[in-house]
Amino acid sequence: MAVVELGPERCDALLRFFGELPEGDLTFIKEEVTDPETVRSWATGDSAGGRWVAVDTGGEGGDGRDDVTGYVAVRPLPGWSDHVGEVRLVVAPSRRGSGLGRELARQALVGAVSSGLSKLVVEVVAEQGAALALFTDLGFSGEALLRDHIRGRDGELRDLMVLAHHVSDTWSGMDTVGVADELGAPAG
Numbered sequence: 001m002a003v004v005e006l007g008p009e010r011c012d013a014l015l016r017f018f019g020e021l022p023e024g025d026l027t028f029i030k031e032e033v034t035d036p037e038t039v040r041s042w043a044t045g046d047s048a049g050g051r052w053v054a055v056d057t058g059g060e061g062g063d064g065r066d067d068v069t070g071y072v073a074v075r076p077l078p079g080w081s082d083h084v085g086e087v088r089l090v091v092a093p094s095r096r097g098s099g100l101g102r103e104l105a106r107q108a109l110v111g112a113v114s115s116g117l118s119k120l121v122v123e124v125v126a127e128q129g130a131a132l133a134l135f136t137d138l139g140f141s142g143e144a145l146l147r148d149h150i151r152g153r154d155g156e157l158r159d160l161m162v163l164a165h166h167v168s169d170t171w172s173g174m175d176t177v178g179v180a181d182e183l184g185a186p187a188g
């Protein structure tokens with residue numbers, strides 16, 4: 001398994017990955033993920049932020065194809081918040097719980113800081129324990145709680161948490177997870 005920047009050669013595998021995700025998980029991406037043209041346009045490396053995929057080389061089913069097993073994007077917000085990046089992360093249901101989400105989120109943080117963003121935010125459904133745990137460990141903390149903000153297909157209302165990471169405030173936090181080293185920052 002490798003985490004790589006999204007390039008044109010991974011777009012077909014990424015489209016297959018999105019096509020197999022449960023509909024509820026697709027909502028975390030907030031973009032038209034089943035449209036081939038949209039996904040292909042992502043691979044041209046536009047603006048700040050970035051997109052990365054986890055790839056199983058050779059394909060799980062022994063068919064020789066590369067499979068995408070996870071996706072993370074950092075999308076800069078528009079206008080007066082263009083120093084802020086929003087993280088969108090999803091891992092294939094069959095691969096959850098093995099550290100892949102953590103690895104992708106870490107890659108997103110490194111990429112976002114390298115591209116000059118100074119704040120990152122992520123929206124997490126309040127009961128998503130895994131998402132809360134992994135972002136908190138990377139130096140994110142709760143900045144807003146929006147009550148009854150999400151309505152699931154079952155009609156049930158859920159709370160949404162906005163977690164944020166302020167890059168300049170958290171160098172020491174990043175140091176503890178090895179991100180500062182990767183960015184070439186002075187230790188300590």
Ligand SMILES: CC(C)(COP(=O)(O)OP(=O)(O)OC[C@H]1O[C@@H](n2cnc3c(N)ncnc32)[C@H](O)[C@@H]1OP(=O)(O)O)[C@@H](O)C(=O)NCCC(=O)NCCS
Nearest residue numbers: 088089090091096097098099100101102129130131133134
């Ligand atoms: C959130 C998500 C990306 C996590 O992916 P993952 O590959 O399972 O994550 P990891 O395996 O790295 O697990 C992260 C941590 O959460 C912990 N965890 C897993 N399930 C948990 C739960 N129900 N409660 C608390 N912690 C949990 C894991 O133990 C792990 O900690 P550890 O490394 O100390 O053991 C995945 O569940 C997903 O795609 N969810 C749907 C989309 C989503 O919610 N995205 C986040 C907002 S954009």
